[in-house]
Amino acid sequence: MKISTWKVLGMTIILTGITAFGYVLHTSYGEEDIAPKESISVEATFPDLSTEELKNNSELVVKGIPQKIDQVIMDGEDNPITVFSFEVSSTYKNDNSNNSKIIHVYQDGDATLQYAEHPLMELNKEYVLFLEKYNDSYLMLGGPSGKFENSGNPSIMSEQDPTYSATxxxxITLEELEGLQGG
Incomplete structure (x- = not known):
C-alpha cells in the first residue's frame, strides 16, 4: 500500500496545527489557572484601642506561637474566620478560667482573603495577644490592635528582643506586661 506525498504532507500540516493549538491553549489557560490563587487584601475598619484599653479590657494576655490552623469557618456568606491552635509560652493576665498551654484563637480572614491592617498570623512566629473570651475559645481584642508580633528571631530569647509591634x-515590651494583674 502506497501513501501519496500529498496525504503525508496533509497529515503533517494537520498534526502541526493541532500541536500549535494545544500550545496556545496551554499558555493561555494553563498552569496559572490551576495554581492556588494569591491572597486578596481588603480594607476594613477595626476598633483602634490604645495599649491601656487593651490592658484593661482583655480577659487573657498571652505570649506564644500559632502552631496550626484548625479550621476556617464562615461568618455570613463572605467573611472567613481562621481558627488557630495557639501554644502559650507566657501568661501576663488571666481571668482564671483557662490555664491551658494550647488555646484556640479566632482571627478574621483566611489564606485567600486577608485584611490589609490585620494580616493572618504566621505559623511558628511569636506573638503577644490581648484576648477576650468567645465560647471555649478567644478573639483578639480590637482585631489588629490586640495582636503584637515579635519582629526579631523567635529562636532568640525574648529578653534579648523584648519589643513587639502591631500593624x-x-x-509593647514584655516589661510593660509584667505588671498586669492575674498573670
Missing amino acids: TDKS
Missing part, C-alpha cells in the same frame, strides 16, 4: 503602629 497599627503600636508597640
